[in-house]
Amino acid sequence: MNDMKNEDIRYHTVSVLVDNEAGVLARVIGLFSGRGYNIASLTVAEVDAKQRLSRITVVTSGTPMVIEQIKAQLGRLVPVHTVIDLTIEGPSVERELALVKVAATGEKRVESLRIADIFRARAVDSTNESFVFEIVGATEKLNAFIRLMEPLGLVDIARTGVAAIARGKAGM
Amino acid sequence: MSAKEMTGAKIILQALKDQGVDVVFGLPGGVTLSLYDEIYKQNELQHILVRHEQAAMHAAEGYARSTGRVGVALVTSGPGATNTITGLVDALMDSIPMVCLTGQVPTQLIGNDAFQEADTTGITRQATKHNYLVTKVEDLSRVLHEAFYVARSGRPGPVLVDLPKDVLNGFGLYTGPSKVEHKTYRPQIKGDMKQIEKAVKMLAAAKRPIIYGGGGIINSGPHASQLLAQLVKLSGAPCTLTLMGLGAFPASDKHYVGMPGMHGHYEANMAMHDCDLMLCVGARFDDRVTGRLSDFSPGSKKIHIDIDPSSINKNIVVDVGIVGDVAHVLEDMIKVWKSSQAKTDEKAIKAWWKTIDGWRARKSLDYKNDKKVIKPQYVIERLNALTKDKDIYVTTDVGQHQMWAAQYMAFEKPNHWMTSGGLGTMGYGLPAAMGAQMAHPKSVVATVTSEGSFVMNLQELATCVQYKMPVKVFLLNNGFLGMVRQWQEMFHGERYAESRLDVHPDFVKLAQSFGIKGLRAKKPDQVDSVILEALETDGPVLVDIAIDPMEKVFPMMPAGAAHNEILFGPDDQISRDVDEDDVVLA
Ligand SMILES: Cc1ncc(C[n+]2csc(CCOP(=O)(O)OP(=O)(O)O)c2C)c(N)n1
Ligand SMILES: [Mg+2]
Numbered sequence: 190m191n192d193m194k195n196e197d198i199r200y201h202t203v204s205v206l207v208d209n210e211a212g213v214l215a216r217v218i219g220l221f222s223g224r225g226y227n228i229a230s231l232t233v234a235e236v237d238a239k240q241r242l243s244r245i246t247v248v249t250s251g252t253p254m255v256i257e258q259i260k261a262q263l264g265r266l267v268p269v270h271t272v273i274d275l276t277i278e279g280p281s282v283e284r285e286l287a288l289v290k291v292a293a294t295g296e297k298r299v300e301s302l303r304i305a306d307i308f309r310a311r312a313v314d315s316t317n318e319s320f321v322f323e324i325v326g327a328t329e330k331l332n333a334f335i336r337l338m339e340p341l342g343l344v345d346i347a348r349t350g351v352a353a354i355a356r357g358k359a360g361m
Numbered sequence: 362m363s364a365k366e367m368t369g370a371k372i373i374l375q376a377l378k379d380q381g382v383d384v385v386f387g388l389p390g391g392v393t394l395s396l397y398d399e400i401y402k403q404n405e406l407q408h409i410l411v412r413h414e415q416a417a418m419h420a421a422e423g424y425a426r427s428t429g430r431v432g433v434a435l436v437t438s439g440p441g442a443t444n445t446i447t448g449l450v451d452a453l454m455d456s457i458p459m460v461c462l463t464g465q466v467p468t469q470l471i472g473n474d475a476f477q478e479a480d481t482t483g484i485t486r487q488a489t490k491h492n493y494l495v496t497k498v499e500d501l502s503r504v505l506h507e508a509f510y511v512a513r514s515g516r517p518g519p520v521l522v523d524l525p526k527d528v529l530n531g532f533g534l535y536t537g538p539s540k541v542e543h544k545t546y547r548p549q550i551k552g553d554m555k556q557i558e559k560a561v562k563m564l565a566a567a568k569r570p571i572i573y574g575g576g577g578i579i580n581s582g583p584h585a586s587q588l589l590a591q592l593v594k595l596s597g598a599p600c601t602l603t604l605m606g607l608g609a610f611p612a613s614d615k616h617y618v619g620m621p622g623m624h625g626h627y628e629a630n631m632a633m634h635d636c637d638l639m640l641c642v643g644a645r646f647d648d649r650v651t652g653r654l655s656d657f658s659p660g661s662k663k664i665h666i667d668i669d670p671s672s673i674n675k676n677i678v679v680d681v682g683i684v685g686d687v688a689h690v691l692e693d694m695i696k697v698w699k700s701s702q703a704k705t706d707e708k709a710i711k712a713w714w715k716t717i718d719g720w721r722a723r724k725s726l727d728y729k730n731d732k733k734v735i736k737p738q739y740v741i742e743r744l745n746a747l748t749k750d751k752d753i754y755v756t757t758d759v760g761q762h763q764m765w766a767a768q769y770m771a772f773e774k775p776n777h778w779m780t781s782g783g784l785g786t787m788g789y790g791l792p793a794a795m796g797a798q799m800a801h802p803k804s805v806v807a808t809v810t811s812e813g814s815f816v817m818n819l820q821e822l823a824t825c826v827q828y829k830m831p832v833k834v835f836l837l838n839n840g841f842l843g844m845v846r847q848w849q850e851m852f853h854g855e856r857y858a859e860s861r862l863d864v865h866p867d868f869v870k871l872a873q874s875f876g877i878k879g880l881r882a883k884k885p886d887q888v889d890s891v892i893l894e895a896l897e898t899d900g901p902v903l904v905d906i907a908i909d910p911m912e913k914v915f916p917m918m919p920a921g922a923a924h925n926e927i928l929f930g931p932d933d934q935i936s937r938d939v940d941e942d943d944v945v946l947a
Contacts, residue, residue: 208544208545211482211494212482212483212486212492212494215483215486216486219486219487220487223487254674254678257674258671258674258675261669261670261671261673261675262671264670264671265516265669265670265671266491267490267491267511267543267545267546268545268546269545270544270545
């Protein structure tokens, strides 16, 4: 238990299965803002239309004690089915998608295409002066790609936030 | 329309009756008229017309707290709904089971800024345990039964159901409460046996144990109090009870060491500080109890029993956390204690009691009585003495009088003490007393208040008169927002900024204007006679008692101090500079 006093702030990916009822997302977001917890990324979509279940994936940060609180508080919400901390409960896959707009001509335009190729990003829109790249991967990979695009004429970014799931055959 | 179909309004009344509701506190408005029409047509369910919706909420809380049942309030849309916010948060903080029904504009008008429209579920989302907007009559029975289930199960709390006018007027089928089982919400009732066995071992092995109980014992029901008494006896440990827990263990028992925290007993705080094992039962390590966290009970192992997993390891990291209902967990602990033939370290326990008795001898609640000026402590002492043989329920408002009532009333049974603990809501006392009086018409219900708080809901005297609720109001009149004044005297150089209540009504005449008896005491020798006259009077009574305006609440562990840094009386000085952050008033 003593390790909970540890003041190390770490990022955790928490997967929350909820009833897809009116206001459920507001409840989760209100919990985070009301109690002063951090949201680094949040995604939500229905995953089971028959049972009307949605999965909310939150990337949050805090000391171990705060992370424990966040999970306990989420678990307390009436429409929440399960709360899983993917960061500590075995290996998981985390993916994010970004659309990255780069406006460039000449040498820079060529360079942006070359880097996109290395990152396996696809050009999904192109004009004479611009590209929109689509890139999928872990958050760090997206960050690295965006950093490299900056000096080449980065204009705009849209990111989905992290979707995550446990590896192996185990379900929720 | 088939034979069994009925209006939403009828469905609601049927659901309330099937949930065992006998009284509803409310105030009507445009969108709830059809529901009131149904109330008018029947006699089983009594509606109490309050004079302000906030009062309906506190009355429902008083009803709930004094019975263990779910309290119910019914208000209209817009301003009716927004007037409930304080009551909702109050019930949320103190874990009071309550269902609040709010009217709403017709579904097709929602979002249009219609007359008296408010986004009630949006506004109250963080103020409730859960809330619902019912958009179809078909959902009505299920939602209502679910609302009662959620309100009373697990860690109890307020549940709000928003009811659009067209849902009240529409037709649908009614289904009874039998089938309620929530899809996801399943509170854990039984504690983990491994943890329980560990806890019993630790408690038996302790040399300086303490049992620190809170409002969770009361929520768990009277049986939990009986089990607590058994465990105290088996372990020989001292027992301290928080403000919310008063009455969960008999104050007259020699194992009782009083209330811990900011204005708690010296022996309770010292025992909390010096113990080697703390068993926390349905309490939550609130900052008014713990004081400075870094110095809180530094040498003890801690066990925490709570039905709410999020309460465990929230403020204080504990060694053993047991999620479960207090009565269930205590029952298992006692079983394990007996079957394992656990033995306490008798010699150590004896020595521990000797130390505690030393702290007790300090008599931290002693005060200097006076022949000319009425001391508030004396009033409560006398109220306690003169009602000893009565089944008395006491509610309070918030401030110095609340602390004096907590300190000098002695409660032997649970459910007899109602106070706003977590939120500290001035204006709680009178309406909460109405709720308790409706639940216990034959018992004495008294409110201890002061003029600042009392005027926040004094309009309810009319409700008391209308429904013949013989509530006795004891108003400790110090002419100040007394608790604010105390902090200004102690921490702000005696600068009494906006805490003097220069103008207030003549409370005796005010009482008379409502058609009730008003009494006044100005001298100590009048205290007994006004208390006795109030108790002997049939109807409601308002007693205005002029107390020493400069009296302060002691002992005091200033906010942010540790349990062994206690001020005993007016002659004690604060030993260190007080940090601005520490000075947080309720
Ligand atoms: C609704 C509300 N507003 C403000 C406060 C802050 N507050 C705490 S105690 C207090 C003074 C209460 O005065 P009174 O009711 O006269 O009680 P006394 O302390 O004099 O006994 C105040 C203003 C509060 N607790 N509740
Ligand atoms: Mg006052």
